Amino acid sequence: MLEIKNLRASVAGKEILRGVDLSVKKGDVHAIMGPNGSGKSTLAQVLAGHDIYKVTGGEVIYEGKGLLAMSPEDRAREGIFLAFQYPVEIPGVSNMYFLKAALNNIRKQQGLTDLDAMDFLALVREKMKLLGIDEALMNRAVNEGFSGGEKKRNEIFQMAVLEPKLAILDETDSGLDIDALRVVADGVNALRSPERAIVVVTHYQRLLNYIVPDFVHVLSAGRIVKSGGKELALELEKKGYGWLEEELQAV
Amino acid sequence: MPEIAEITESYFADFTRRERRAAWLEPLRERAMERFGELGFPTTRLEDWRFTNVAPLTRTPFKMPSPVADGVTERNLDAARIEEVAALLVFVDGVFEPGFSRLRTLPAGVRAASLRDAWDSPGKSLQGHMARHADTDRNAFVALNTAMFQDGALIEIANGVVLEKPVHVLFVRAPNARGTVTHPRVLVVTGRDAQVKVIESHVGSAGTAYFTNAVTELVAGENSSVEHLKLQEEGDEAFHIGMIHSHQERSSRFVSHSVSLGARLARHDIISVMAGEGAECTLNGLYQAGGNQHVDHHTRLDHAMPHCASREYYRGILDGKSSGVFNGAIIVRKDAQKTDAIQSNKNLLLSEEATINTKPELQILADDVRCTHGATVGQLNADALFYLRARGIGFEAARHLLTRAFANDVLSRVTHIPAREQLEAKLLARLSAGWKPEEVL
Ligand SMILES: Nc1ncnc2c1ncn2[C@@H]1O[C@H](COP(=O)(O)OP(=O)(O)OP(=O)(O)O)[C@@H](O)[C@H]1O
Ligand SMILES: [Mg+2]
Numbered sequence: 230m231l232e233i234k235n236l237r238a239s240v241a242g243k244e245i246l247r248g249v250d251l252s253v254k255k256g257d258v259h260a261i262m263g264p265n266g267s268g269k270s271t272l273a274q275v276l277a278g279h280d281i282y283k284v285t286g287g288e289v290i291y292e293g294k295g296l297l298a299m300s301p302e303d304r305a306r307e308g309i310f311l312a313f314q315y316p317v318e319i320p321g322v323s324n325m326y327f328l329k330a331a332l333n334n335i336r337k338q339q340g341l342t343d344l345d346a347m348d349f350l351a352l353v354r355e356k357m358k359l360l361g362i363d364e365a366l367m368n369r370a371v372n373e374g375f376s377g378g379e380k381k382r383n384e385i386f387q388m389a390v391l392e393p394k395l396a397i398l399d400e401t402d403s404g405l406d407i408d409a410l411r412v413v414a415d416g417v418n419a420l421r422s423p424e425r426a427i428v429v430v431t432h433y434q435r436l437l438n439y440i441v442p443d444f445v446h447v448l449s450a451g452r453i454v455k456s457g458g459k460e461l462a463l464e465l466e467k468k469g470y471g472w473l474e475e476e477l478q479a480v
Numbered sequence: 481m482p483e484i485a486e487i488t489e490s491y492f493a494d495f496t497r498r499e500r501r502a503a504w505l506e507p508l509r510e511r512a513m514e515r516f517g518e519l520g521f522p523t524t525r526l527e528d529w530r531f532t533n534v535a536p537l538t539r540t541p542f543k544m545p546s547p548v549a550d551g552v553t554e555r556n557l558d559a560a561r562i563e564e565v566a567a568l569l570v571f572v573d574g575v576f577e578p579g580f581s582r583l584r585t586l587p588a589g590v591r592a593a594s595l596r597d598a599w600d601s602p603g604k605s606l607q608g609h610m611a612r613h614a615d616t617d618r619n620a621f622v623a624l625n626t627a628m629f630q631d632g633a634l635i636e637i638a639n640g641v642v643l644e645k646p647v648h649v650l651f652v653r654a655p656n657a658r659g660t661v662t663h664p665r666v667l668v669v670t671g672r673d674a675q676v677k678v679i680e681s682h683v684g685s686a687g688t689a690y691f692t693n694a695v696t697e698l699v700a701g702e703n704s705s706v707e708h709l710k711l712q713e714e715g716d717e718a719f720h721i722g723m724i725h726s727h728q729e730r731s732s733r734f735v736s737h738s739v740s741l742g743a744r745l746a747r748h749d750i751i752s753v754m755a756g757e758g759a760e761c762t763l764n765g766l767y768q769a770g771g772n773q774h775v776d777h778h779t780r781l782d783h784a785m786p787h788c789a790s791r792e793y794y795r796g797i798l799d800g801k802s803s804g805v806f807n808g809a810i811i812v813r814k815d816a817q818k819t820d821a822i823q824s825n826k827n828l829l830l831s832e833e834a835t836i837n838t839k840p841e842l843q844i845l846a847d848d849v850r851c852t853h854g855a856t857v858g859q860l861n862a863d864a865l866f867y868l869r870a871r872g873i874g875f876e877a878a879r880h881l882l883t884r885a886f887a888n889d890v891l892s893r894v895t896h897i898p899a900r901e902q903l904e905a906k907l908l909a910r911l912s913a914g915w916k917p918e919e920v921l
Contacts, residue, residue, distance in 0.1 A: 277870045281862075305872035317867040321885025330881070331871035338872075370885075371867075387871065 230255050230292060230426050231276075231395060237286035237451075238275050245271045247451035248287065253395070256423040260437055260462060261430045263448035264470050269430045270314050272448065273399045277311040278304050291395070305331070306338035308394030312384035312401050314430075319371035324383070327371050328353065328390055335391055356389040360416050361409075377404035385416045396420065397428045402436040414439030434466040447473060488520065490541035495627055498544070501599040504607055512616045513627035519620040531805045531837045532747050532776040537719045542661035542691040544630075545573040551655040554580065560652065560683045560713075563898035566645035567592045569633050573654050574662030576631050589638030589674075592647045595665060598634045605636045605669040605699075613697045614725040619749065621721045625663040625695040632665030635678055639671035639701070646677035646709075646896050653684035653692070653715070666696040670704040670732075677707040679899055682722075684715035684742070694722040700732035702756065707735040709894055711903065714743040716771070723749045730756030730785075737894050739903055740767040740775050741910055750779040754788040754816075765794035766890040768910060769802035769834075776805035781823075783816040783846075792823040795890050797883060797911070798834035808853065809841040816846045823853040828860065828886050830879075883911055 231253040238246040245268045253259055263269055275282045276289065278301035289296040296304065319327070332352075333343045344352065357364065360382055372380050381401050388396055398417065402410055417427065417440050429440060437445075437459065445461040446453045447470070455461065455473055465473075495513050500506060521538040522529040552572050557580060561568065569592060570580035576594035586592060598606055616623040633649040651664045668678050682692055692714060700706045706726070714720045720743040726734050740746050752761045767775045781790045796804045804827065812819045827836045840853040860882045868878035887907055894900040 277866075279866050279870075300875065301866060301869035302872050302874045302878075305870055311870055313867065313870075317861075317863045319864045319867065319882070319885065321888050322868075322881055327868070327871070327873075327881075330873050330877070331868075334872035334874065334877075391871070 232290040233287070234289070235287035236272075236275070236284070236289060238271060238282045238284045240271065240282050244285065245282070245451055246275065249448070249451070249453055251446065251453060253426045253428060255426055257444065258421065258427045258429070258440060258442045260442035260445045261428060261448055262432065262445065262462065262465055267448045268451045269448050270399050273311055273314075273397050273430060276397055277301060277309065302334070306335050310388050310391055310393030310396045312381075312388060312396065312398040314399040314403075316372045316380040316384055318373045318375075320373050322371050323368055324371050325353070325367045328387060331387070332390060352390060356386055359389060359419065360386045361412050362386050378406065378409050381405055382409060382413060385413045389416050389420065392420065394424065395426050395428070397430070399430045400432065401429070402431055402433060410436065411439060434462050437462050449473065487538060487541045488517065490543065491624065491628070492517070494544045498628060499630060501596065502602065504602070505610065508611050508616075509627045512611070512623040515616055516620050516623040516627060519618075519623060521620055528778060528807075531803075532745070532774065534721075534745070534747070537691060537745065540659065540689065540691075543659060545654070545657060545660040545662065547575070552652055557650070557652065560650055560681055562646070562648050562679060562896070562902055564645055564896070565648040565679070566590070566643055568648045568650065569594060571631060571633075571649075571651045571664060573657060573660065574631055574651070574664060587641065587643065589641035590643050591634065591636040593634050595632045595634055596630075603636070606634060606667065609669055609697060609699050610667055611697075613699065613727045614695050614723050615751070619723065621693050622695055622723050625665060625693050625723070629663040629665040629695070632667070635666070635668045635676065637670045637674040637676045637704070640673045641671070642675040643677070646679045646899070648679045648681070651680070651682045651692070651694070653690055653718070655685040655688065657684060657690040658688040659690065661691040661693060664692065664694040666694075668696070668698040668706060668708070670699070670701050670706055672702045673704060674701060675705040677709075677896060679709045679711070679896070681711040681713060682720060683713045684718050686715045687717060688715055689717040689719075689744075690715070691719045692721070694720070696722070696724045698724070698726040698734065700726065700728045700734050702729040703731040704729070705733045707895060709737040709896070709899060710739065712738075712740040712742055712746055712748070713906070714746070716742065716744060716773075718743045720746045722747070724751070726752045726761070728752070728754050728756060728759040728761060731758040732756065733760045735762045735893075736764065737890070738763070738765040738777065739891070740765075740777070741906060743773065743775075745774045747776045748778070750777070751782065752780070752790070753782040753784055754790070755784050757785045757787050759785070759788045761788070761790045763790070763792040763794070764890050764893050766796070766887055766907075767804060768797045768887070768907060769804060770799040770910070771802060772800070773802040774804075775802070778805075778807045778809075780809040780811065781821065783810070783812045783819040783821065786815060786817045786819070788816065789820040790822070793890060793893070794825045795886060796825075796827040796836060797830065797887060798827065798836055799830040801831075801833045803834070804836040806836070806838040806855070807841060808839070809843070810851060810853070812844040812846050812849050812851065814845045817848045819846060819849040819851065821849070821851045825855040826886075827855075827857045828883065829857060830860075830883070880912060884908065
């Protein structure tokens with residue numbers, strides 16, 4: 230579904246991604262871990278198409294097509310969803326209106342007609358229940374004045390409504406209390422299917438107890454330096470990242 | 481090209497030719513015309529006119545329109561009409577048009593009439609307030625209007641009367657208005673504890689250069705409430721100069737919304753005098769311009785008495801090569817202790833060539849006051865734009881959505897819902913020129 234080959238990217242003249250290779254197949258759940266500043270969010274944002282990150286090399290193939298040439302909106306319409314580490318506040322645009330516009334844009338790409346107001350409301354209600362979102366939140370402006378946890382929940386709620394093919398979750402667990410974590414994880418797990426893939430960026434094993442990954446990767450200084458199964462996350466939790474760097478130096 | 485002097489001449493010629501209806505007003509008119517002659521049109525050498533050059537306007541000898549204005553039909557007015565109003569007064573090329581107007585039975589204590597009709601039974605408000613507030617001494621355009629105005633609207637609300645629905649005063653210019661000038665005049669007077677909403681709109685046709693020189697006076701009696709919405713939607717080659725002067729008695733509330741969308745050159749002066757203790761004044765404004773449009777707001781909040789509060793929220797959206805001016809004066813007089821004033825002006829520049837000059841102007845002579853102001857000039861938030869696109873909303877649509885949200889901060893303060901919805905729709909149409917947001921949003 231997604232092939233990242235030797236991807237390099239820089240921001241403000243500084244190279245952040247220095248040759249990332251990653252292959253994600255349908256049905257897979259991948260976890261990406263790694264120290265602060267190693268480039269995890271950069272990778273996520275590059276995949277979503279943020280243009281402040283300049284791609285300086287490599288390629289990304291998504292469902293057989295070159296991803297890097299596509300606009301952010303086309304990527305979303307083709308089924309890529311990024312849950313932002315820092316969701317953006319948009320004063321004056323209601324959550325409900327925003328989500329409807331997003332959904333209908335994506336449906337259009339799939340050759341479907343717009344959902345009418347009734348069907349949209351039914352869908353939104355169902356997903357709100359799933360994620361324990363308060364109806365009042367829907368009528369407020371996008372993320373405006375939301376607590377950290379509400380913002381994260383709202384990202385997963387959007388994901389649940391938009392039903393992407395490839396979901397990239399950037400530290401969706403940070404800022405969530407234990408109960409919220411479980412709710413969010415349930416929301417993600419509800420989306421798991423043999424047709425979809427999920428990439429979770431996280432610092433903590435605790436999320437991976439709920440969303441059990443098929444693969445775990447360590448991104449360090451802009452490269453994936455180690456990959457393994459779900460045990461790798463447990464090992465990292467115990468030992469930190471230091472030993473990896475020593476191991477790398479030894480090689 | 482005619483000399484400036486010749487052009488002022490032509491106004492003087494019209495002054496002698498005009499109809500004289502109200503003898504009591506004549507001395508004021510004579511003095512105003514004299515004053516106009518002395519002041520002449522302002523030049524950019526005057527501080528108040530530094531960024532607004534009215535030379536193109538002063539180069540044309542605009543004439544009074546011929547009495548019969550063709551080409552305006554009920555259908556033309558559809559786009560300008562507003563639902564759920566208490567009364568509609570339509571003026572075509574400055575003259576009251578009873579055929580287009582709707583003056584159904586108004587509640588007792590409410591008077592909404594054309595000035596022409598009111599001359600014969602002027603009453604206390606008209607004689608007591610007409611031309612007593614707007615400053616003919618220092619403002620040449622006000623002087624000119626005062627000398628020349630032929631018609632306009634009088635809205636009077638008696639003590640304790642609450643009119644829920646707005647009175648709509650619609651000034652429409654005929655398609656053949658080229659080369660003509662009108663001087664619309666509005667007077668709103670509310671009694672003690674009364675409430676009224678007035679919508680004043682100015683509309684005209686594209687592709688014709690005409691001049692509208694409007695003056696509105698609003699007098700809010702003790703503990704009364706006045707909401708005034710002015711929509712300036714003149715044709716793209718028109719000149720619109722407008723003065724709004726409000727005078728507030730004790731504990732009254734005045735809310736002004738100035739929405740300026742049209743005209744090649746628009747200048748709005750809004751002067752609000754809080755003349756009684758505990759008065760509250762809110763000035764909202766939205767200006768949107770593109771192409772070569774120029775739009776200027778000069779506002780002046782005059783805290784003349786203690787314990788008054790003013791709020792000012794102005795926003796501008798400038799595209800193309802348009803230019804905007806916002807000058808917000810707040811005057812706190814010596815005895816106006818406990819004044820509470822907040823001013824904000826935010827501008828969105830959608831193109832590299834658009835410009836804005838924004839400036840607060842504070843004169844604070846009292847010491848126990850709270851007075852804050854802030855101005856911003858910026859582009860659309862890049863992170864917000866990306867966030868929307870990352871959810872599948874196209875670039876144009878995302879820009880559009882953010883721009884609208886920016887404007888709605890001001891429009892959402894208009895309390896008459898049909899007017900607010902119409903304003904939103906009008907803004908939308910202007911922002912999307914040729915592109916159909918409803919297909920993607
Ligand atoms: N817009 C930007 N401008 C300048 N530097 C940036 C920008 N975005 C990211 N960087 C830098 O790129 C590097 C990688 O940042 P990134 O956010 O990808 O790290 P991360 O792995 O997600 O870290 P964390 O675990 O703290 O979220 C950091 O040094 C960061 O300061
Ligand atoms: Mg990060």
